Amino acid sequence: MTRAEENYIxxxxxxxxxQSQLISTNxxxxxxxxKPSSVTDMAKKLxxxxxxxxxRYQGVSLTDLGIKTALSIIRKHRLWEVxxxxxxxxxxxxxxxxxxxxxxxxxxxxxxxxxxLLDFPKYDPHGDPIPTKNGExxxxxxxxxxxxxxxxxxxxxxxxxxxxAFLKFLDKHHIALGHExxxxxxxxxDDSLRIKIGDKELQISNQIATNLxxxxx
Amino acid sequence: MTRAEENYIxxxxxxxxxQSQLISTNxxxxxxxxKPSSVTDMAKKLxxxxxxxxxRYQGVSLTDLGIKTALSIIRKHRLWEVxxxxxxxxxxxxxxxxxxxxxxxxxxxxxxxxxxLLDFPKYDPHGDPIPTKNGExxxxxxxxxxxxxxxxxxxxxxxxxxxxAFLKFLDKHHIALGHExxxxxxxxxDDSLRIKIGDKELQISNQIATNLxxxxx
DNA sequence: ATTAAAATTTAGACAAATCTAAAAATTTGT
DNA sequence: ACAAATTTTTAGATTTGTCTAAATTTTAAT
Numbered sequence: 396m397t398r399a400e401e402n403y404i405x406x407x408x409x410x411x412x413x414q415s416q417l418i419s420t421n422x423x424x425x426x427x428x429x430k431p432s433s434v435t436d437m438a439k440k441l442x443x444x445x446x447x448x449x450x451r452y453q454g455v456s457l458t459d460l461g462i463k464t465a466l467s468i469i470r471k472h473r474l475w476e477v478x479x480x481x482x483x484x485x486x487x488x489x490x491x492x493x494x495x496x497x498x499x500x501x502x503x504x505x506x507x508x509x510x511x512l513l514d515f516p517k518y519d520p521h522g523d524p525i526p527t528k529n530g531e532x533x534x535x536x537x538x539x540x541x542x543x544x545x546x547x548x549x550x551x552x553x554x555x556x557x558x559x560a561f562l563k564f565l566d567k568h569h570i571a572l573g574h575e576x577x578x579x580x581x582x583x584x585d586d587s588l589r590i591k592i593g594d595k596e597l598q599i600s601n602q603i604a605t606n607l608x609x610x611x612x
Numbered sequence: 613m614t615r616a617e618e619n620y621i622x623x624x625x626x627x628x629x630x631q632s633q634l635i636s637t638n639x640x641x642x643x644x645x646x647k648p649s650s651v652t653d654m655a656k657k658l659x660x661x662x663x664x665x666x667x668r669y670q671g672v673s674l675t676d677l678g679i680k681t682a683l684s685i686i687r688k689h690r691l692w693e694v695x696x697x698x699x700x701x702x703x704x705x706x707x708x709x710x711x712x713x714x715x716x717x718x719x720x721x722x723x724x725x726x727x728x729l730l731d732f733p734k735y736d737p738h739g740d741p742i743p744t745k746n747g748e749x750x751x752x753x754x755x756x757x758x759x760x761x762x763x764x765x766x767x768x769x770x771x772x773x774x775x776x777a778f779l780k781f782l783d784k785h786h787i788a789l790g791h792e793x794x795x796x797x798x799x800x801x802d803d804s805l806r807i808k809i810g811d812k813e814l815q816i817s818n819q820i821a822t823n824l825x826x827x828x829x
Numbered sequence: 830a831t832t833a834a835a836a837t838t839t840a841g842a843c844a845a846a847t848c849t850a851a852a853a854a855t856t857t858g859t
Numbered sequence: 860a861c862a863a864a865t866t867t868t869t870a871g872a873t874t875t876g877t878c879t880a881a882a883t884t885t886t887a888a889t
Contacts, residue, residue: 397845399847419866419867420867420868421865421866429847429848430849431866431867432868433848435869436845436846437846437847451868452853452854452855452867452868453855479722483726485725492719493717493721496717497717500710501713502709502713504702504706505696505700508702509700614875616877637836637837637838646877647878647879648837648838649838649878649879649880650878653876654877657876669837669838669884670837671837
């Protein structure tokens with residue numbers, strides 16, 4: 396597969412082309428900063444290769460093979476992002492551009508070894524789940540507040556530390572199961588988070604954030 | 613710079629295009645498994661960009677800018693090779709193909725961080741020197757026997773461990789300054805080496821190999 | 830020194846990926 | 860339902876990097 400083909404597949408996946416819903420050429424063109432006519436050309440080519448279903452004038456959706464391909468690319472992208480942050484001290488906002496390049500490196504052994512080196516992470520630095528080698532997404536029903544993307548939001552669904560002291564703290568700040576939490580900013584110095592619950596903003600330490608589970612969407 | 617352009621520059625460097633000697637289009641075509649006419653086309657393009665000097669019917673040589681560019685690519689290639697071997701347990705014969713891809717990743721920060729992660733290595737897994745960020749080759753006058761490519765040969769020029777016990781060992785096996793050593797094979801299990809001195813073969817441990825300096829060429 | 834052989838360049842073509850402009854199909858508004 | 864607006868496709872052109880075949884230049888041989 397060429398780099399251009401891979402980028403199309405990835406974009407279509409992100410636009411929802413995996414849900415057997417048809418994605419318009421216009422939407423793809425806009426997302427990729429290209430022209431609809433270019434998308435049409437590529438759509439035909441990728442349909443020919445059985446990577447997507449193309450219905451003239453309607454749009455495209457990924458085939459099973461297309462979804463598998465997309466997941467493989469996304470897996471690589473996100474693993475490289477983790478690598479850049481954890482091993483090379485990149486900040487979370489610097490990684491995307493480089494990962495866009497690294498995701499196209501062709502070597503199954505390489506990405507599996509990177510995965511191993513990172514101890515098989517489940518989320519990338521933005522909190523997005525990393526597909527497994529078999530193309531399955533890691534469970535996403537709960538994740539630590541400290542692992543969430545910034546900015547983002549989620550609903551509080553549990554705690555890791557169940558000590559009275561911790562729960563009392565939560566009570567005091569009106570944090571409870573079912574409450575929606577907006578993560579606004581992370582302080583680079585100590586990883587403390589500025590969050591918003593209801594219409595109140597507060598600053599919580601990393602120790603708190605690593606003990607609170609939230610669920611996204 | 614495109615990937616194709618970078619590959620031409622790198623190949624011309626390896627063919628000796630840095631020594632202001634003209635490299636023939638034929639030689640380049642053969643090395644790159646392409647046609648001389650393609651090389652001519654690219655030569656014009658790269659000369660236009662001031663990366664090489666092109667004399668019709670004579671050949672090409674790299675300009676200062678071309679040499680700088682070549683060294684940057686070679687630096688990336690060799691650093692990635694070290695990374696693959698030291699951090700991801702690739703064997704020395706598996707790294708080339710992947711490094712061919714990784715050398716084209718565009719991010720100065722990335723390669724500098726990789727360099728740092730590896731503690732600024734001077735040689736790649738094949739024993740070839742890694743150019744510095746400023747485009748200088750590391751000194752190559754001596755290197756540990758354990759850092760030599762396999763197979764290869766060099767002349768014994770020094771020892772690191774100067775203990776009597778070690779020197780006695782060397783004497784016993786007729787290893788002395790000035791003797792040529794052929795490295796034949798490395799045992800993956802314990803990194804011991806099978807070497808040949810004169811017309812005698814022997815097996816030496818990694819501990820010996822990490823204490824013997826040899827000079828190549 | 831002339832000619833034969835080899836190397837190199839030119840000219841023209843092609844595939845990939847893109848574009849513009851025009852044509853066709855679909856959607857929307859009343 | 861039908862015209863207008865929007866979306867999508869087609870047709871033809873462009874750029875990059877490559878090729879083949881023919882023409883040109885250089886090198887080698889006698």
